[in-house]
Amino acid sequence: MNAITESVETRVKRRQLQQTPLWKRILKRPEVGALGGVILVFAFFYVMAPPFRQLSALSTVLYQASILGIPAVAVALLMIGGEFDLSAGVAVVSSSLAASMFATEVTGNLWTGILLALVLSLAIGALNGYLLVRTKLHSFLVTLSTFLMLQGLNIAITKLVTGNVATEDISGMVGFDLGQRIFASNFHLFGTTVSIAIVYWLIFAVIATWVLLRTRMGNWIFAVGGQGDSARAVGIPVKRVKIGLFMVVGFSCWFTGMHMLFAYDTVQSGAGIGNELLYIASAVVGGCLLTGGYGSAAGSALGAFIFGMTTEGVIYADWDPDWFMFFVGAMLLLATVFNGWLRIRALSRSK
């Protein structure tokens, strides 16, 4: 027995020696395309927009990236699990609206509002997942429906409750300071102001990456998205994994929603539309396949960083902000083509 383990170990060691070099292994990672994109876009705006070179600009860029990036991390997990969520953009706003209105109009307590918003966000995710496994429709259709319904509900209920299209200011409520400290505070680092949202974003990206690559759940997410039938055949609870992933997206929407609420005090009920596509774009630029089973949470962070740089870079370069969407589109196209090429290379026998 001992001899067997020993011989296996020496064999493993021998194999590691003749293994593919590190740089080649890195080139096979799904996020490598996004890493290249980050370098290119950074260099581009570094040259084109002098104000972009300051440290404070980097902080602003990272902040923009974190607002996209927190939901994008969850959306990346969902996409690796083989599904879409088009409702995430407005679900963020639904969550801040719910927290704000529960707090100001219903309970009078800020924390119950926050808690109820969390329950609502998780419920929206669970509903998306439940509808998906129940109707067996494509998640594109299911979440397009919830997207449209939420968009309508956001405005309609806000008007009904407040008589206005925006919610009341919550900054005077008891507990606001603590809430703001948790969700939307700033701190100083290297002489520049940094939003706490950036820290959360990076923490979420690290946790998601660890879960994907080092836990059973991560294995299951890849399997469920890569080949659902196979996953079911080896006993993975495919439906539960999918519903769970939608609820993770729900959680990320709640978290982003709380940040927005405490950063701006009031919520515009019509906001959030279109952001869902930026989350998906971040995940795709970061290496996620639309068909599932492949991708990276860290990649989605890089994707969000690219879009953060583009939003701010366009402003620093003094261009019309309308160029932003053009850049998003161009980047998405480039990244998808490049990632597709990389994946084919990774799947080809490269020995």
Next chain:
Amino acid sequence: MTSTNTPIIQLSNVGKSYGNISALRDVSLTVRQGEVTCILGDNGAGKSTLISIIAGLISHDQGTYAVDGAPMHFTSPRQALDLGISAVYQTLALVPLLSVWRNFYLGSEIRKGSGIFKRLDVKTMQQTAEREVERMGINIPDLEQPVGTLSGGQRQVVAIARAVHFGARVLILDEPTAALGVTQSGLVLRYIATAAREQGIGVIFITHNPHHAYMVGDHFMVLSRGEVELDTPRADLSLEDLMFHMAGGAGLNALQHELHRGEPTTAGQAA
């Protein structure tokens, strides 16, 4: 030689209907330790339904299905798996984009740590997977490479090795040689024989190919339109018989008769 062994699986008059359509009727089947049972049949003969029932993917609605003598009604493949009944499908239940070792342990991951830090024991899994795969006699240069990059035969062997490693007593192989060339089929057939004879595994071998079946089978069953057309041990059957039944059996005779009858009739009219 091995037929004295105790039956692991025993199906008696098992059937399955979907509404008015019955996909399977009156199938009785015994799988013993170390025995290879071949199930042959045309497309739509009920082979898939039968193995889905045995593997726990669907549950039967007539007859009894007993494992080790106890009647069962599986609602999930997991239950069958826990009793050592393991199916290797044509799709192999592998995820092409996932690495070899992750596929090997998919659904049965080894973990270490506790609480929220419970994580995959990557090293143990990689080493065990490597050992098991190497024992099958195939050489995979890098276990990190996606399963989708392996050859058909290699994938098949990885899937079988996985089932055996996880304590399969009954191995259901769904057309393992269908998509393979001659050499690769040989590899898989040799392994089927080894698994049964040396490791005492009961094998249910589903195939289209009577030559492949006859090479390794101890018992043969031919299904036709959801019913058993032939059910016989190897001793009472020649390859020619098997090929005859596989080619359509009595139905083929009738067809041949019909096609031949056409000629004299036209000849008669001409005369």
